[in-house]
Amino acid sequence: MYRDISALEEAGVPIIGEAGTGFCLMEGYRIPPTMFTEQEISALLTVQKLIRNNKDKSLQESLGNLIVKVKAILKQDQKDMTEKLENRVIVFSDKKSEGTNHLIAIQPAILQCSLLKIKYYSKHSDIVTERIVEPLSIYFTKENWILIAWCHLRNDLREFRIDRILELTRLLQTFKDRDFIFEDYLKKLSEK
Structure with a gap:
């Protein structure tokens, strides 16, 4: 009991x-x-395995908390299934790049059009710059999360590897939503 x-x-x-x-x-x-199907539980556990390897600690922690809550309400046979599945679904990852801890802070800034102040390390020039950016979108490719943002320093749309953001502060100021559409962005990149 x-x-x-x-x-x-x-x-x-x-x-x-x-x-x-x-x-x-x-x-x-x-x-x-609350009832979960076997497929829903399987999908959630698979996502957890993928998230564990995505290199963002803030996202891993939040999803881990969600999984604990879901497991607490499962029937015993479902708990047994999740344990078996956790031991048999494996995701390999190249862990060469550093992890991040900013994803959970960036997502609400995108939704609420909040400016971010970042200290960003440029590997190409080997310098750290402080920038004010308007976060528009994030995407995951290969082994890294990428932030697409309007950079006030460069007055242009830029991509920032999130693992190279050394510090991130969400500012009180907001910006006018640019109605960013990722597919249109990719199309423009391919035309260059």
Whole structure:
């Protein structure tokens, strides 16, 4: 019983223990019925394996927390299946480049059109520059996350490898949304 109560608490369910009464849910709290198919669980665990190798610690941590909550509400046969699957789905990765810790901070900045101040290391010129950028999109290629942003220093659209962003600060200032469409961006690149 205590293991089940602990699993519910890990999933964020507010359990109250009262002397003489036992355990109960916090008043007004309702647990929505949640059921997962085998395919949904498999997809989530596969994504977790891929994310573990994507080199962004902030994303790994957030997804790890989500997986713990999902596992806490699974039936025992589903828990057994997830354990078996975790041991049999393997993702290899070239770990030569450094990991990042900025992805979770960049995503809301893109959605809310918040300016970012970054210290960026350019491997080509071997210098660090401070820049104000308008984050527009991110994508993952091969082994690195890339930020596409309007750079105020260069007054141009630029790509920044996220693992080369040494410091990142989300500013209070916002920018006018540029209605960036990734497919159009790729098309323009291929025309050059």
